Amino acid sequence: MKFALFLGCNIPARLKQYETSSRAVLEKLDVEIQDIKEFNCCGYPFRNTDYKSSILSSARNMALAEKEGLSIVILCMCGFGMFKEAEHRLKENSTLKDEINIVLKKEDLEYNGQTEIKHVLSVLYHDIGIDAIKEKVVKRYKELKIATHYGCHALRPSDVVMFDDPVNPDLFDKLVEVTGAESIYWQSRLDCCGAPLFGVNDELSMDLTKKKIINASESGADYMCDSCTYCHLQFDTVQQMINSGHDGNHDLPAILYTQLLGLSLGIDREILGLGYNHIDLSRIEEFF
């Protein structure tokens, strides 16, 4: 099993632990990774202002993977959503596809829709499978309550992303439970983390973040678990900004799924980059 790993812009710059933990977990589960140095932005940030730029960005990435004959695995939900959106648009609109291909031709690239786009959770769940992961688990968490945060852009629009049941998803919960942790039910589990408006309307963005943190906390969670670049920046870096403000303390540490699973697979905590999280994660190992 081999994939082109798409990191996007934020992971190498300010979320290195997501890269190192994902590589370690995928390697442990015998997934081969190929890096494509020429990958560019997924296009997500341009959607508000120039839709075509966002489609072109995604299409170039997919064309690069297509040239290598590889499917793409994405760690970020917003990136995943963007790729799926571009794939959908290019499929339904052949004029757009032709226009995009004229641009790509300059670099000897062509988009033909041959590349499969997968989020890392889908690869773990569908391509590797719960049973195979279970076999590799060496440590199981005991009495650890996890608030599993799905992330909007993997679930919706469901007819485009086709990730899981948009109303009652369980893919991520099952992946959390394979580590022995309990994935609790909490009311706002499918709600937005607030990240798309951070830097644009901080008050609103932080309100949404706080609501989720409080709801998860009150539902008994010890940790929040996410699997998306923006969601994690929001629940870790931004939560710390919220906490350091005068807005009380909602301290609920967030752990990336690849970190949660990685510990369970016996991968070294240094490689998983636990220390890079802004909110202290060190106590999680007490649950083994």
Place this chain on the structure above:
Amino acid sequence: MFYSISLYGALIIFIIGLIYKIFSWFSLKISVDSKSGSARFLMAFKGIISTIFSGRILTLLKVFSLDIIVQRKLMQEDFVRWLAHVLIYWAFMLLLLMHAFDSFITSAIFPNYSPTINPFMFLRDLFGFLVIAGVCLAIYRRFIRRAPRPKTNIMDQYAIILLAIIMGSGVLLEGAKIGSYAIYEDMVEEYAALDDAEEIRPLTVFWVKNFGVVSPDIKGPFENELLEEGKELHEMNCAGCHSRPQWAFIGNSVAASVKGIALGLNKAGIHTLLWYIHFLACFIGLAYLPFSKFFHIFTSPLSILANSVMNREDSEIVNIETRQALELDACTHCGQCTSRCSAGIVFEEINNINILPSEKIQSLKKVASKKDIGKEEFLLILDGTYLCTNCHRCTDVCPAGINLEDLWFSMRENMFQRGYPEFSTLSPLSYYRGLMQDTMPEEGYKKPLVLARNAVTAGYNLIKDQAKGITITKPEREFQDLLLSSQASTFRECFGCQTCTNVCPVVANYENPKEILGLLPHQIMYSLGLGIKELALGSNMLWDCVTCYQCQEQCPQGVKITEVLFELKNLAVQHATKNI
């Protein structure tokens, strides 16, 4: 005389240029709360002294050898470029030290130095050959094997042309001198203890046969006896400081190829002409150096060293500003940043050259030096500078060690001071700025967001002025048709159940959402159905949408609400951009 005057003239211009540039590093305004030049100078001086007398000197030494001499970053990134650059850089430096500065350096180290004796004769040509090989590789890379987006500007061409003139004239000069009978005669007069024409003849025969000199009257075949005699005279008078020209392998092959016309060239005094071209080109290069791309031989190492010991957390903010002013001069316009830019592809769709980092930095140099920039150009620079995903790749690959990401960050805030709206601030591109908000005053942080928000809704007063009432007219079909995709035109299916509004987390966040958001999602769909542009484009809801797709997912009519909002945002930006 002419030589000395032009040399000193060039030196004076060079020094004035250097002082002017250094002065600019302490006076260019980069950050929003810029300090005075003297304060910046003192702080820089303090910083440099405290760094040199601390453990960080070891970092500097390591960086100097690995990143400046060996240029490992470039080697890892692009081997061909590295090869081209180190060939030019190392060989030109050696040529400069051994050949150009021979009267100061080489003769001081080697008392028997003469440019015509080995190893110097051979090494000069070897270094020259390496520089020429490097230049050829650079030309191949830049003009033939072109990467898709990096650009070549007039300064790059000037640099390559000047280097080509210096190297070409040097090689041709050497070739012309080898064959020149006049130069031979001068040498005999100056160095050989021979006066009589008959005495000189065997030596000339020997030089014509073995040293490539083209004589007007002496031609082969030669008698062995005469050659033997000539050899003896050569060893007595010349061999001490003149090796065989074959060692100067480039010059010698030039001499061999023009042998047939050497006499004519000699008569025309071509070697004198070439000598003038050669040293004048060097002096022009020297005088123009502080203003040209070659200035990077000073500024890039300074930038690499400064960045190896500085960062935003620990360094004096004043010194960061000075470093950034220096960085504007450290760019070599190599285009490495542009070929790795995450947002570079967007340039193919939005024709704004300032999206590309290597071009952005050139424009920002103009902005910082307060050159008169018209509104239109300024807006393009601002927009190009904001169209950046802050992925740090440009900074990671910059061989001049420039912290480009941080430079964009500072210059964006600087440009916001002029009070023009930047609509990309209303997109996730602002995430990084959000994370960095603690490094700036709150008012300065919020200003561009308010500005953009006001400007993007400025033309639409219907929502603000509720007393005005809405006149129902025929739907504006043209406007409805602007929603391009088949997804967006699904607004026609809306039957007004308000599910979208009921499931919207943004609406739910406010006690009185209409007051804050202007229109609620279902009302935007209505406005579209009625074809009322002012309502659809003017609501805050567009910009406060978190794009969570709850509305679209739950719509019983299959209206692609989030997509409609995306396309409305695109349209609003297009309209507002025209009206700035």
